[in-house]
Amino acid sequence: MLTLEGVGKRYPTGDRALSDIDLALPKGQVMALIGPSGAGKSTLIRCVNRLVEPSQGHIRLDGDELTTLSGAGLRRARRSMGMIFQEYALVDRLTVMENVLSGRLGYVGFWRSFFRRYPEQDVREAFRLLERVGLDHALDKRADALSGGQRQRVGIARALLQSPRLLLVDEPTASLDPKTSRQIMRLIRELCAERGLAAIINIHDVALARQFADRIVGLNAGRIVFDGAPSELTSDILTTIYGEEEWDTRVGPEEPAEERSAPPRAFDVALSGAVR
Amino acid sequence: MPVSTSSAGLPLWQRRTTAAQWLRFAAWLFGLSLFLLCWKVISDNTLWVFVEDAGRQGSDLLGRMLPPRWEYAEKLWRPMWDTLNIATLGTALGVLMAFPVAFLAARNTTPHPLVRSLALMIIVSSRSINSLIWAMLLVTIVGPGVLAGIIAIALRSIGFVGKLLYEAIEEIHPTPVEAISATGASRLQVMNYAVLPQVLPAFAGISLYRWDINIRESTVLGLVGAGGIGLALNASINSLAWSQVSVIFVMIFATVIVSEWMSARVRRAMI
Numbered sequence: 001m002l003t004l005e006g007v008g009k010r011y012p013t014g015d016r017a018l019s020d021i022d023l024a025l026p027k028g029q030v031m032a033l034i035g036p037s038g039a040g041k042s043t044l045i046r047c048v049n050r051l052v053e054p055s056q057g058h059i060r061l062d063g064d065e066l067t068t069l070s071g072a073g074l075r076r077a078r079r080s081m082g083m084i085f086q087e088y089a090l091v092d093r094l095t096v097m098e099n100v101l102s103g104r105l106g107y108v109g110f111w112r113s114f115f116r117r118y119p120e121q122d123v124r125e126a127f128r129l130l131e132r133v134g135l136d137h138a139l140d141k142r143a144d145a146l147s148g149g150q151r152q153r154v155g156i157a158r159a160l161l162q163s164p165r166l167l168l169v170d171e172p173t174a175s176l177d178p179k180t181s182r183q184i185m186r187l188i189r190e191l192c193a194e195r196g197l198a199a200i201i202n203i204h205d206v207a208l209a210r211q212f213a214d215r216i217v218g219l220n221a222g223r224i225v226f227d228g229a230p231s232e233l234t235s236d237i238l239t240t241i242y243g244e245e246e247w248d249t250r251v252g253p254e255e256p257a258e259e260r261s262a263p264p265r266a267f268d269v270a271l272s273g274a275v276r
Numbered sequence: 277m278p279v280s281t282s283s284a285g286l287p288l289w290q291r292r293t294t295a296a297q298w299l300r301f302a303a304w305l306f307g308l309s310l311f312l313l314c315w316k317v318i319s320d321n322t323l324w325v326f327v328e329d330a331g332r333q334g335s336d337l338l339g340r341m342l343p344p345r346w347e348y349a350e351k352l353w354r355p356m357w358d359t360l361n362i363a364t365l366g367t368a369l370g371v372l373m374a375f376p377v378a379f380l381a382a383r384n385t386t387p388h389p390l391v392r393s394l395a396l397m398i399i400v401s402s403r404s405i406n407s408l409i410w411a412m413l414l415v416t417i418v419g420p421g422v423l424a425g426i427i428a429i430a431l432r433s434i435g436f437v438g439k440l441l442y443e444a445i446e447e448i449h450p451t452p453v454e455a456i457s458a459t460g461a462s463r464l465q466v467m468n469y470a471v472l473p474q475v476l477p478a479f480a481g482i483s484l485y486r487w488d489i490n491i492r493e494s495t496v497l498g499l500v501g502a503g504g505i506g507l508a509l510n511a512s513i514n515s516l517a518w519s520q521v522s523v524i525f526v527m528i529f530a531t532v533i534v535s536e537w538m539s540a541r542v543r544r545a546m547i
Contacts, residue, residue, distance in 0.1 A: 049458050078460035089455035093473040102469050106460025113465050155455075162459055 001027045001198055002048070002166055007057030009043050009222075017043040018222040021057065025166075030192050030199045032209035032230075035219035036242050041202040044219070045168040048200070049081045050074060061166065079106035082159030084188070086171035088151040090158075092144035096135060099143050099154050100126045103161030122161070129157040133187065149180035153187070160191060167192065167199040174204060181205065185212045206238070341522035348520045352508060352527055358422050359504035360531070362497065363490040366429025371483045374434045378441035384453070385445055385471060387463075399442070402435030407493045411502035425502035429490050437486050444478035445471060480546045484539040491535045495528045 007021040017040045025031055033041050046052035048059055050066065059066045061077065069077055082103070090099045104122045105113055112118065118126075130136045133153040138146065143154060152172060159167060169188060173181035185201075189212050192199050203209045209216055210230040218226030218233075218241035225240050226233070235247040278290045292300070379385045381395035411428035418424050448471060456470040498506020505524060512520040 051454055051458060075460040075462060078458055081458070083455065083458040085451060085455055087451055089451040091452045091456070091470055091473050093476065094469070098469075102456055102461070103459050105456065105462075105465045105469065110462060110464050110468075113461075114468055158455075158459070168458075 001025060001062055002200075003058075003060045004048075005058040005060075007044075007047060007054050007059060009040070009047060009052065010055050016222055018047070018054070021222075021224060023217065023224070023227075025198050025200065027165075027198055028192070028196045029214050030189060030201065030212065031215045031217060032213035033200055033202045033217050033219060034204070034206055034209050034241060037204075039219040040222040041219055042170055043222075045083075045170055045200050045202060048166075048168055049078050049083060075106055079162055080165045082162045082164035082167050084152070084155050084159050084167065084169040084172050086174045088148070088155045088175075090143040090151055090154055092142065094143060095139070096130070096141055096143060096146070096154050097126065097139040100130060100139075100157045100161055103158040106162065126157070126161055129160055132191075133157050148176050149184065152176065152180075152184050156184075156187060156191070160195070164197065167197050167201075169199055169201040171202050171204065173208060181208060182211075188212075206233070337518065340516075340518035343519065344522040344526065345517075345519040346523060348523045349527065352505060352524065355498070355503075355505040355508050356527060356531065358425075359494045359498075359506070360491070362422055362425040362429055362494040362502075362504050363487060366426045366494065367433055367483065367487040367490050369426065369430035370433025370486070371437050373430065374437035374441060375479075377434060377438045378445060379467065379471075381438060381442040382445035384448070384450070385467060395438075395442075399435045399438040402431055402433075403439065404435075405432070407432035407490075408496060408500060411497045412500045415501045420501035420503070422503035425494060425497045425504055428497060428502055429494055432493070433486050433490065436489075437482055440482045441475065441479055444475045444482070448474040477546065481543055484543055488535055488539045492528075492532055495531075 002023075002025040004021050004023040007018060008016075009018040010016050021044060033044065035041050043052055047054040048061075048066070050069070054067055057067070061080065064077065066077055091102070094102075098116065101116070101118050101122065102113075103126075104118055108118060108122070127136065127139075130139055133156055135150060135153050135157070138150065143151060146154065167188070172184055172188065176184060185208050188199065188201070191197070201209070201213065210233060213230060216226065216228065216230050216233055217224055218237065220241050226237050238247050239245065278293050278296075280288050280290075282288050377395050377398055380387070380391050381399060383392065386392040386395070407428050410431050411424055414424040414428050418427065452474065453466060453470040456466045461469065494504055494506075495509075496506045498504045498508065499510050501507070505528065509521065509524050512518075512524065
């Protein structure tokens with residue numbers, strides 16, 4: 001459904017962020033994109049909806065070439081790609097409802113959006129989504145009055161109100177605590193299943209990626225170095241993605257591995273729990 | 277590098293290298309000498325005979341101002357009202373014009389670099405001319421009176437409000453802008469949803485601040501014939517009616533205090 005062919009990005013400063021990315025994402029697949037900071041994960045998903053201009057290659061969504069679009073065509077294409085951000089990227093001084101309804105901006109005209117007179121079915125759908133993400137009680141609150149997890153739910157509702165075919169998710173859990181992170185990942189996962197959405201999720205937390213993705217792609221220095229199922233992700237592969245590190249070492253005596261509702265945040269502890 | 281090696285071979289660290297230290301000393305010496313030189317020039321150009329009896333002249337003037345002729349206040353209500361109107365309407369008009377100019381001048385919202393330079397040009401030319409000079413020009417163009425004052429205040433305010441507002445626009449968080457753009461919103465919708473809510477508090481604060489300044493500025497516009505209490509001030513000074521001048525001063529002082537208090541309250545209520 002989404003295909004990337006030979007996509008590359010070089011920033012004007014000369015930094016090469018992406019080289020020769022070939023990727024095909026079938027309908028309904030949830031793909032996690034992992035890799036060290038600066039590997040080009042954010043650049044990659046921003047190239048898809050053209051918040052960043054790719055310098056070469058082709059990106060097609062259901063056969064439509066995205067890289068050559070501009071103006072109204074680009075806006076129309078962006079409607080079908082919902083984006084979820086690390087710092088939620090809500091507009092703080094607007095209410096929850098206004099933030100969610102802003103997902104319809106690509107569909108309504110300027111004056112309608114200016115006077116907040118959205119079509120009835122859009123408003124109804126916004127109500128439904130807010131209820132689905134568990135925020136129907138907060139719709140009149142200002143966005144900055146919410147907690148981190150609640151804000152991310154608003155962000156998710158906004159992205160879904162676009163009626164997208166594809167979700168681009170940029171570090172959805174980086175600012176959240178471990179429990180909320182899981183809840184958010186589970187919610188994204190469920191919503192993708194309900195609506196048959198494909199998703200690309202940039203994520204730092206390898207344990208979460210394993211748990212919630214159908215497929216994992218590892219990026220290092222702008223190149224794909226791993227592409228496979230979560231079960232294929234071994235310590236050796238983590239080393240090729242992230243570089244040398246004792247992935248399985250623990251401090252102190254071995255504890256029996258048990259299910260925890262909130263795994264410790266420390267990276268290698270959480271990871272070794274999942275690897276064995 | 278402020279790191280050197282001592283005779284014992286240990287690394288030494290100083291805040292500045294020796295050369296930098298001497299350079300700083302020279303710069304201070306130069307600055308101080310320049311200050312003293314300027315002092316000398318000013319002193320040579322001052323007629324000290326006039327300065328010597330400054331105290332006597334000052335107390336003489338104060339004596340003529342006191343006691344203030346309070347009955348005169350009755351005739352001042354009308355010009356004071358004019359002054360408030362000049363300030364308020366002038367600010368409103370200026371803010372109205374500054375708003376689009378600021379969006380054209382901010383690097384992140386301007387449609388084109390050329391438009392940006394044009395907008396910056398408007399801001400700079402408005403700022404570089406004092407409102408008293410604008411008023412002088414306008415009195416010759418539209419004739420003496422309140423209208424000239426209003427336009428003068430408005431023209432001066434464009435630069436002030438425009439500059440502060442475009443700086444506020446350039447400092448907004450970029451992520452909401454990214455997010456709203458990613459929904460497929462048009463440029464205007466992005467401004468309306470992602471930029472405007474972020475700069476609205478700054479906009480309100482700046483406008484109130486300028487209104488505050490404009491109250492003070494509009495009190496003197498009458499000196500060049502642009503209406504308001506300055507006309508009365510000018511007339512009183514010209515007829516050497518110092519006891520009336522003191523009444524006007526008290527009146528201006530009271531108005532400024534009230535306007536400061538009001539703008540502080542409104543600002544607190546808004547943010």
